[in-house]
Amino acid sequence: MKKIMLTGDRPTGRLHVGHYVGSLRRRVELQNTGDFDDIFIMIADAQALTDNADNPEKVRQNIIEVALDYLACGLDPEKSTLFIQSQIPELCELSFYYMNLVTVSRLQRNPTVKSEIQMRNFEASIPVGFFTYPISQAADITAFKATTVPVGEDQMPMIEQTKEIVHKFNSVYGETLVDPKILLPDNAACLRLPGIDGKAKMSKSLGNCIYLSEEPEDIQKKVFSMFTDPTHIRIEDPGKLEGNTVFTYLDAFCRPEYFPEFLPEYENLDELKAHYKRGGLGDMKVKRFLNNVLQAELEPIRNRRKEFQKDIPAVYEILRKGSEKAKTVAEQTLKEVKAAMKIDYFADEELIRAQAEKFSE
DSSP, rough: OOEEEEEEEEESOOHHHHHHEEEEHHHHHHHTOOOSEEEEEEOOOOHTTTTTTOOOHHHHHHHHHHHHHHHHTTOOOTEEEEEEEGGOHHHHHHHHHGGSSSOHHHHHHHHHHHHHHHTTOOTTTTOHHTHHHHHHHHHHHHEEEESEEEEEEGHHHHHHHHHHHHHHHHHHSSSSSSEEEEEEEESSSGOOOOOOOOOOOOOOTTTOOTTTOOOHHHHHHHHTOOOOTTTOSTTTTTOOOOOOOHHHHHHHOOOHHHHHHHHOOOOHHHHHHHHHHOOOOHHHHHHHHHHHHHHHHHHHHHHHHHHHHHHHHHHHHHHHHHHHHEEEHHHHHHHHHHTTTTOOOOHHHHHHHHHHHHHHO
């Protein structure tokens, strides 16, 4: 069986460091291993419209923002197929067929859907498209026969629901769809990077993100305002690491080579943590170190993005070509699905011949 990877992001704004450590950095690493036969990276604009239907211009404008972030981070159109979800109509048809395999109560139990509904204050006024987006996501994954789906921890329930749909379809109609495997970040701090305010979810709508394309002075301002340990009032006070956003970010981004460059009095991150825990280390010193780490990590991404910004038509051409390739693949999967479901009437010559014989008797 071919090894195929699929993942993507909603174009509701520029991508932030949570996207980067949660999935994007891993995508680039996997892309460059050469281990995959195909890699599909989707800009999920149709999914973004499920809760932005009254503001399509927001989604339209952010297609290019996400594409630029992808390219800046190192996704290579020669190695990965970058495409726009809405340009693949086969995905909508697959979603429609899969809806018959999922109950309303099962969708209501999906933890990701429940938390997103609560966050958006939808309550009783949930758009149907938003409510059913786990089914749409299953269509995205199965259309490309993805074997691997690298995502953040918050997306685990979505992949589980996709697997349920695959198993149900295959049990009813015969082995047709590929069962995907979720790939989580191997760094625990990257599973779900908190917002700079210490809240569990980093979100564009909550305004607690650091964007990949932020200018140096904006990164510094946000780092210096980060939530730490509220009980660490004086420098000599012992500090807590649990729930301390600054140390969570250091766990996600810090590399050994940053210590001799930015904080030579410490050998490694464990030594820095130990000093903070026993007291005698101020929050600002740790924040200055984190700022230096983030500046070093994000500067090359920001610079590459500015280079791609010089030729926007070329970026749209990358997306157009990628969408054409993705459509061809999805068309083949849909053909196989319809055959399995016995609704490929005009392609089934045996059916036509049998019916002709039946009515000629």
